[in-house]
Structures are given as C-alpha cells and as structure tokens.
Amino acid sequence: MTTPIPPVAKKVPVERTHHGQTFTDDYEWLREKESPEVITHLQAENAYTEAVTADQEPLRQQIFDEIKSRTVETDLSVPARKRGWWYYTRTEEGQQYAIHCRTAAQDTGDLHADWTPPVVEPGVPVPGEQILIDGNAEAEGKPFFSLGGLAVTEDGNLLAYCEDNAGDERFTLRIKDLRTGELLPDVVSNVFYSLAFSPDGTRVFYTVVDDSWRPYQIKAHTLGTDVSEDTVIYQEDDVAMWTGFDLSADRKQLLISISCSEYSEYRVLDFDDAAGTVRTLIPRSERILYEAEPFTREGERQYLITHNRNALNSMLSLVAGPEFSKPLDEQVWHTVVAHDDEVRVNGASVTSTHVLVSVRKDTTERVQILPLAGIGTQEQAEPSEPSFDEELYTAGLTNAEYDSPVIRISYTSYLTPPRVYDYVLATGGLELRKETPVRGGYDPANYAAEREWATAPDGTQVPLSILRRREVERNGSNPALVYAYGSYEISMDPGFNIARLSLLDRGVVFVVAHIRGGGEMGRAWYDQGKKLNKKNTFTDFVAATEHVASTGWADPERIAAMGGSAGGLLMGAIANLAPEKYKAIVAQVPFVDALTTILDPELPLSALEWEEWGNPITDPDVYQYMSEYSPYENVRAVDYPRIAAVTSFNDTRVLYVEPAKWVAKLRETGTGSEPVVLKIEMDGGHGGASGRYEAWKDRAWDYAFVLAALGARELLPGVDSPVPAQ
Structure with a gap:
C-alpha cells in the first residue's frame, strides 16, 4: 500500500x-x-x-x-401548553428531522387537569394531532435544511417559520394558515433568527443581518402587503453591537435588546401606542450590562432589571417605569436579589404570579422562584429552589406561560438523561413528566x-x-x-x-x-x-x-x-x-x-x-x-x-x-x-x-x-x- x-x-x-x-x-x-x-x-x-x-x-x-x-428514534417531546393548544415535536425512525405538531387543550376549570399534558406515546397516533411543520417533507430534495424560528399567533390560526437551505444562517420566512394548511403569499428572504407575531396577529417581527452577518435591524412585515413596505422598527449602526428582540411575557411590549459582552441597552415599544414610539430604558452610555423583564402592578408598568451596576456577578432590581425618565443617579431601584460574590444572577422572567430567577452557584445552573406579590418590598418572600440529589447537574427553565400555574424545568446531568419536570407554583411540588429513554441496556x-x-x-x-x-x-x-x-x-x-x-x-x-x-x-x-x-x-x-x-x-x-x-x-x-x-x-x-x-x-x-x-x-x-x-x-x-x-x-x-x-x-x-x-x-x-x-x-x-x-x-x-x- x-x-x-x-x-x-x-x-x-x-x-x-x-x-x-x-x-x-x-x-x-x-x-x-x-x-x-x-x-x-x-x-x-x-x-x-x-x-x-x-x-x-x-x-x-x-x-x-x-x-x-441507544437512541429511541420514534419519540415525542413533552407537550407544552400555549393558549388553547398543546405543542410538541416528534421524531420517527428512519427520518432525519423533527415533526412539529399540536393538539387541542381543554379548559374544564380544573387547573391541575387542564395543565397536565396529554399522555402521548411513541408510535401511537395522537388524537386530534395537527402537523405544523414536517421537517422531513420540507427538506426533501434540498442539500441542507434547518429551521431558524417558529411563531404562532395568539389565536393559534397562523404559523410563521424560517428555513435555511444552505447552512449560511440566512433564512426564508413563510407564513402558513393552520386552518387550511395553505401558505400565504407573504415570503421574506434573508432573515435571521427570531420570529414573533404582534398580539393581534397582523404583523410578524423579524431580524435582518448586515453584510458582516451582524443582526442590526428589527423589521415588521404586515400580512398581505409587499415586502418592500416592511417597516424598520429599529436599526443599530454600531458595528460592535448585537441586536435582538422578544415579546414581554404579558405580550404588551416589544423588547429590543442591543448589547455586547460588556454593556447593553433596552428599547421598548408599547403595542397600544398608536404612534409606535420606541423608548430607551437605560442608555448604553451608562455602560451597564442589563436585561429587562416588564410586568404591570396596580396599573403601573414595572421592570425587573438583571444588571451589573455595582454588582460584578449581577443582581436583580425592581424599577418603576417612570423612573427611567430621570437621570440614573436619581432613579429609585429596589433590590429583589442582592449581589453575592458566590452567586451569578443570569436573568429573570415572570408569570402573572411569580418571578423566576436563573442563577449559578457552585458552578451549577439552578432556578429560584418567588411570589410576585410583595416583590421589592419588605414583604418579599424568600425564594424557593427545587432540589435534586446529584452534585453535578443542570436545571433550567424551558417553558413558563404567563398565566400558567406551573413552570417547566429541564434537568440533566452527566449520568441522567434529560428530564422534564413541571413545578407547581401553588405547592412547590415537582412532577416528573418524562425522562428521555436510552436503549441498549x-x-x-x-x-x-x-x-x-x-x-x-x-x-x-x-x-x-x-x-x-x-x-x-x-x-x-x-x-x-x-x-x-x-x-x-x-x-x-x-x-x-x-x-x-x-x-x-x-x-x-x-x-x-x-x-x-x-x-x-x-x-x-x-x-x-x-x-x-x-x-x-x-x-x-x-x-x-x-x-x-x-x-x-x-x-x-x-x-x-x-x-x-x-x-x-x-x-x-x-x-x-x-x-x-x-x-x-x-x-x-x-x-x-x-x-x-x-x-x-x-x-x-x-x-x-x-x-x-x-x-x-x-x-x-x-x-x-x-x-x-x-x-x-x-x-x-x-x-x-x-x-x-x-x-x-x-x-x-x-x-x-x-x-x-x-x-x-x-x-x-x-x-x-x-x-x-x-x-x-x-x-x-x-x-x-x-x-x-x-x-x-x-x-x-x-x-x-x-x-x-x-x-x-x-x-x-x-x-x-x-x-x-x-
């Protein structure tokens, strides 16, 4: 040879x-x-x-x-509830890509029953299943296939999705009417990750990258209009800043994040503001690295701010919306989670009743939960933290619908296959929904x-x-x-x-x-x-x-x-x-x-x-x-x-x-x-x-x-x- x-x-x-x-x-x-x-x-x-x-x-x-x-090839994720539907993905033996599906949820008035996911078994047809996107059908005849984002309107009637057929992370946005299965004529090319519908379902928000693949524009496409008429909601011209967006948990605001690894800036758009004014919370000139999570309490907009202001490992503060109109040193910030040299505060999210905080302690990612009532005051309750029996593990939030009585927690370790738990907010109890099976003994x-x-x-x-x-x-x-x-x-x-x-x-x-x-x-x-x-x-x-x-x-x-x-x-x-x-x-x-x-x-x-x-x-x-x-x-x-x-x-x-x-x-x-x-x-x-x-x-x-x-x-x-x- x-x-x-x-x-x-x-x-x-x-x-x-x-x-x-x-x-x-x-x-x-x-x-x-x-x-x-x-x-x-x-x-x-x-x-x-x-x-x-x-x-x-x-x-x-x-x-x-x-x-x-070792892999169970025909498998399903644990259904996650959004509005009147249970959403899940499944895979089938011999097929490369996931199939995204949903089935109708029930509203009986029994919270526990209504938020208990349906029992679905691999290979067993799910009653009332509706296929949203079959990745295998979409990928057929294409050299590459990847989904960049999925979004469903609040009424559940329309699906927006992005696909990449080259591997260059420039996606094509399409919209499907889930009532008929037909694609709408709306097609937007060269979009990046992230998709969201406006609460009324008339617009879809997406991100655009520049020639250097930096996400720099947040745009809105109004359904039924020509793409050339799409509106630029925000454009970031600083080549060292990354731009993204999300919807607030209560779907009242569009949150625009502009950040690098050392400081950030949030801008917000109120959906009920006819003028479409985009407001800045803390300007980047303050050189604070922060994230914002809004909610409404007693008729006033409040913001949970995860930030590194005088806090190397970050902390969590509560700030009333009107405070941001003042100079920073005159604003009143209330401590929710104090700074700790041993605990890294990674971020926070909210439901209608609770604050969910992601922290890292002793190298381990974990979740802390505290009631929204009394937050930032002397009546604030102590946080609770789901406990697990392994030393080296990872626990994180995967799903927390705003009105949900449960939050979904993912758990895994080096030795334990991924588990899905529902944490019952009213009782603090953990309910194991699934452990990913491993075959082969x-x-x-x-x-x-x-x-x-x-x-x-x-x-x-x-x-x-x-x-x-x-x-x-x-x-x-x-x-x-x-x-x-x-x-x-x-x-x-x-x-x-x-x-x-x-x-x-x-x-x-x-x-x-x-x-x-x-x-x-x-x-x-x-x-x-x-x-x-x-x-x-x-x-x-x-x-x-x-x-x-x-x-x-x-x-x-x-x-x-x-x-x-x-x-x-x-x-x-x-x-x-x-x-x-x-x-x-x-x-x-x-x-x-x-x-x-x-x-x-x-x-x-x-x-x-x-x-x-x-x-x-x-x-x-x-x-x-x-x-x-x-x-x-x-x-x-x-x-x-x-x-x-x-x-x-x-x-x-x-x-x-x-x-x-x-x-x-x-x-x-x-x-x-x-x-x-x-x-x-x-x-x-x-x-x-x-x-x-x-x-x-x-x-x-x-x-x-x-x-x-x-x-x-x-x-x-x-x-x-x-x-x-x-």
Whole structure:
C-alpha cells in the first residue's frame, strides 16, 4: 500500500502590517471561495483525509450504530401548553428531522387537569394531532435544511417559520394558515433568527443581518402587503453591537435588546401606542450590562432589571417605569436579589404570579422562584429552589406561560438523561413528566462523574468534571480526552450525551475542563479569560491535562484534546503551547486565524468580537498580545500530534478558510510525522451537516479519530455492545 500524500497549497505571499509589525501570510488566497482552484484544493483535502482515515471507517460505523441503537428514534417531546393548544415535536425512525405538531387543550376549570399534558406515546397516533411543520417533507430534495424560528399567533390560526437551505444562517420566512394548511403569499428572504407575531396577529417581527452577518435591524412585515413596505422598527449602526428582540411575557411590549459582552441597552415599544414610539430604558452610555423583564402592578408598568451596576456577578432590581425618565443617579431601584460574590444572577422572567430567577452557584445552573406579590418590598418572600440529589447537574427553565400555574424545568446531568419536570407554583411540588429513554441496556450505575480541581500556573484552582466507567481504575494506564470551550462566559454545564458513552465504554476518561473565559465560576471567571487575560484560557487547559496525567487518571502518552469554534482556537493555541502533551487534537470549526479575522471589520461578525478579544486595529497592546497566541501566526517547527480540523464550507461564524490555512501551515512548518487532516463538509454550516443521522456520523468521525490515535478502538472487557446481534 502507498502512503497517501497530502495536498500542498501553493504559497502566494501577502503582507499585513499593523502597529509597525509585518506578518507574511502565504495562504490567504484560500479565502477566494468562488475560485475553482480553491474548490479543487478543498476537494483534494477531503480525498486525503478519507485516505488517511480509511482504516477508521469500521470504527466509525460501530460508533454510529451504537448511537443509533441507544437512541429511541420514534419519540415525542413533552407537550407544552400555549393558549388553547398543546405543542410538541416528534421524531420517527428512519427520518432525519423533527415533526412539529399540536393538539387541542381543554379548559374544564380544573387547573391541575387542564395543565397536565396529554399522555402521548411513541408510535401511537395522537388524537386530534395537527402537523405544523414536517421537517422531513420540507427538506426533501434540498442539500441542507434547518429551521431558524417558529411563531404562532395568539389565536393559534397562523404559523410563521424560517428555513435555511444552505447552512449560511440566512433564512426564508413563510407564513402558513393552520386552518387550511395553505401558505400565504407573504415570503421574506434573508432573515435571521427570531420570529414573533404582534398580539393581534397582523404583523410578524423579524431580524435582518448586515453584510458582516451582524443582526442590526428589527423589521415588521404586515400580512398581505409587499415586502418592500416592511417597516424598520429599529436599526443599530454600531458595528460592535448585537441586536435582538422578544415579546414581554404579558405580550404588551416589544423588547429590543442591543448589547455586547460588556454593556447593553433596552428599547421598548408599547403595542397600544398608536404612534409606535420606541423608548430607551437605560442608555448604553451608562455602560451597564442589563436585561429587562416588564410586568404591570396596580396599573403601573414595572421592570425587573438583571444588571451589573455595582454588582460584578449581577443582581436583580425592581424599577418603576417612570423612573427611567430621570437621570440614573436619581432613579429609585429596589433590590429583589442582592449581589453575592458566590452567586451569578443570569436573568429573570415572570408569570402573572411569580418571578423566576436563573442563577449559578457552585458552578451549577439552578432556578429560584418567588411570589410576585410583595416583590421589592419588605414583604418579599424568600425564594424557593427545587432540589435534586446529584452534585453535578443542570436545571433550567424551558417553558413558563404567563398565566400558567406551573413552570417547566429541564434537568440533566452527566449520568441522567434529560428530564422534564413541571413545578407547581401553588405547592412547590415537582412532577416528573418524562425522562428521555436510552436503549441498549444503559445503567447509570455503570458510570461515575466526579469533580476535581487542577492548579493553574498562577495558583488558580480550575474545576474539572471527570467522567468514566466505574471499572476504570486510577492506575495511570487509561486513555483520556480533555474537552473545553472557555469563551464568551459560556459554561460547559453537566449534560447527558449518548454519543459519549461510546468513548466511556472503550475505557476513555472524559474530562471537561471548566477553564477561565467560561462562566462556571461567575463573572470574574470570564473576565480572567478574555482580552488581555486570554492566555489564562490556554494555560488552564494545559494545567487540566497535566492534572489528569499526574494524578493517575490517564497515561500521559494517551491523552487527546477536543474543542469547537472558540474552543477550536483553544485547540490551536494548546497545539502550539504544549504539542508534546497530546496524542491527537480534534479542532471543530476552529477559530484559528483569529487575528486576521478581527483585523477586518468587514468579515462576518468580526467587529462584534472586539469586546471579547480586544480591538487590535486601534490598540497596539491588543495586537501584540493576540499575535502571541493566535494559532495560525504561531505555528512552529515542532513535532505536532495527530490533528484533525473539521469545518463546513458555508459556515458564516468561523470561515472555512481559517482551518484550511492553518492545516497548510502546520504541514509546511511542523517537523513531526503524524498526519494533519482537513475534513470539510461542503453543504454544511457552523453546526455541520443537517439532519440527526448526519450529526451522528460527524460525531462518530471525530470520536473514531480520537480512539484510533489513543489505541482504544475496542470495548472494555465485559462491556456489551448496545447494537443488537445480527
């Protein structure tokens, strides 16, 4: 057999000079997406990847079969009530996409009965079922399919939905009459995520992105009119700000949020205001990061404000609407949830009777509930918090209709498949509605999830979640995969993952490193891993790796790393920082040419990144700092481990050109003999190919690459495959 030869990208030097520093980029020509030469090169990369990993195909098939065998393919979500209907989704065996449905609800006057979801069973027809959108029918004959949003009018008669058929996250908005099943002639192209009808159902609100994929306009389409007449409700011209919207819980206002990671601004439109005046609550000039949740009490509009005003971890305050017309230092704010150095307040929502607060404590996301009566006064009640019996779990709100006597809570852990609970507001009781079934003989008692702490170079204690089979011993011989993200204050919270069982059953110790830059330990944890502190993210990950190797969990020669998007930047950084510590690295849609991207505000989402990384265009210190860690700039003549860069041609968040350039430079500069491969999905977006089976294949590919490198292809002795014998 001949050894596959990797494609060699030609070198076309392009100089980039900023702040007196010049960088020569030999592979920038790969950015020409329409160039036949670029397409040919990417196809050659795929062919090389396929040849190099051909021996992994049986393992990929095994993992895919294991995921499929453990998944109940014909399944339904727990119905959620909105007005007079129960809404749910279901999946069917052999079909890629979800089917969105509803069935009529009853109003008998018995609150408990009326808000108890109907019992629906997989494969059993639901009486009175109405199909809203069948993703399988919509996707037929299309290279890609993804829904960007669904909205139903308050009277339940009309459905608005958006679909993407390219993977570039630019959607087409259509409206369906649910009484007849017919599509209305209204079609709006190039919309972004988020949809909502006005309360009277005559208008639909949507978001538009600019040429750099930044959502900057909120528009309203009046049904039955030409799209050219659509109204711009709000336009944001600051290229560093992200714009979105929502409806207030009581459907009385349109809430427009304009934000970056460090401050925000809310504007509100009252639906009963004939003039359509959009009012500002707290202007961005105050540099407060906040969210607003309005409700009416005794005829006066009140706002629950989750904010960081003199509160690093944020707090919750109550502010009467008229106060916003005063200068900030003259406004009266009443404390609802005080600031706590140990508790991160993430946000609040309301029902007609209660306030629901999302908080993070001891790294764990949880929900607190308190009565709306007396809020912000001395009569305010103490919050209640549903309790669970696992140490590492995630509990969050999924549904809270304004007039509902129950709120819906999702629960999961590393070992517990997703559960859906209804929390009864009147009694504080939890009612389990469903636990996602897992086939193939899954028993959580066969696995363990534990918390340990690694010591970073500056002495900071970094939390780790260590997952394994129970029989895997701490004897220094195990293969391990270390995973992390570490940006944008996004937390890698505990959650069940069927695909991950295929790693654990082969003896892999799976480690989630909760590194700085994420939000697991509060706002300070994030601040210590962004801008001119970003290198902490990378050194924390290396420290996590060293901890796993030095404490007996892993064989130091059998450790792999994985991360995606900003976590892909992390992969590129640690490949340069400590290549000798890893047997393999999988970088998914990796942001590995970060400095080049952020230096060009015309590129998708680039300007929005300045609040995360700093602005290297105007600040020489930021430029210097980023140039010291940006993976592409820092590839060096060392023995790199086996590396796979996985990306999508139509990704608009991390352009395919970044991993394509990185791979070319790794091959040119690296001195090792391990293969470096680029796998590019030519019809996918940031999340890869569309459809659940394609997603399983992608995960199987990544895991097979890791397992092959770690010498862990076989199931542990005594571990049965979930795949039925043929």
